Amino acid sequence: MAFTIAIDGPAAAGKGTIGRALAAHFGFAHLDTGLLYRATGRKMLQGLDPVAAARSLRAEDLLADDLRSSEVGQAASRVAAIPEVRQALLDFQRAFARRTGGAVLDGRDIGTVICPEAEVKFFVTASDAERARRRHLELSEKDPRLTLKEVVEDLRQRDARDSARATAPLRPAKDALLLDTSEMTIEEAVATAVAEVEGRRGA
Ligand code: DC
Numbered sequence: 001m002a003f004t005i006a007i008d009g010p011a012a013a014g015k016g017t018i019g020r021a022l023a024a025h026f027g028f029a030h031l032d033t034g035l036l037y038r039a040t041g042r043k044m045l046q047g048l049d050p051v052a053a054a055r056s057l058r059a060e061d062l063l064a065d066d067l068r069s070s071e072v073g074q075a076a077s078r079v080a081a082i083p084e085v086r087q088a089l090l091d092f093q094r095a096f097a098r099r100t101g102g103a104v105l106d107g108r109d110i111g112t113v114i115c116p117e118a119e120v121k122f123f124v125t126a127s128d129a130e131r132a133r134r135r136h137l138e139l140s141e142k143d144p145r146l147t148l149k150e151v152v153e154d155l156r157q158r159d160a161r162d163s164a165r166a167t168a169p170l171r172p173a174k175d176a177l178l179l180d181t182s183e184m185t186i187e188e189a190v191a192t193a194v195a196e197v198e199g200r201r202g203a
Pocket of ligand 1: 034035076152
């Protein structure tokens with residue numbers, strides 16, 4: 001039986017952490033859809049045409065160890081504004097969402113475009129300062145020279161681009177549950193999400 005949990009929201013709000021925890025809790029498959037755009041953006045940085053790159057993406061492209069960098073994140077946000085790139089990645093995401101056994105997908109357009117019929121939708125947010133603090137903590141492990149100011153600017157640029165684009169812009173689905181994680185621990189955010197899904201599964 002298909003059961004889809006759609007998680008959308010701006011960068012570094014906690015979507016991935018909540019998505020992975022929900023998938024583990026319910027035994028569902030998890031797809032971080034940002035990785036599809038990051039892998040496409042990475043290929044563009046290597047000189048490939050982004051549409052051709054998206055059309056020829058393979059599973060191993062999602063394993064490159066520099067996919068999480070700010071540079072690749074910016075490239076991802078740029079290729080994500082190209083309608084043909086989004087189209088090329090659509091069928092894979094839709095099939096994943098409706099796979100037997102349940103699926104959790106996190107991204108920007110899961111509840112609005114990829115799977116409007118998802119059984120549960122979350123729109124995860126956190127304050128700009130908290131998102132920047134978390135992302136800086138994560139990225140500075142690999143790049144100790146990265147400043148908080150650079151991370152703030154990076155998130156601001158990406159969120160503005162992701163929200164303003166014409167195709168599948170970042171916005172909450174009408175029926176999404178808003179989850180502001182600014183003041184929550186990871187455990188609290190996950191417990192809130194689990195309780196919500198359990199409520200809907202029983203419904
Ligand atoms: O979730 P992330 O930060 O890894 O995503 C990287 C970029 O990919 C993000 O800035 C916008 C784009 N993206 C998108 O447009 N749609 C998605 N479903 C997921 C990511």
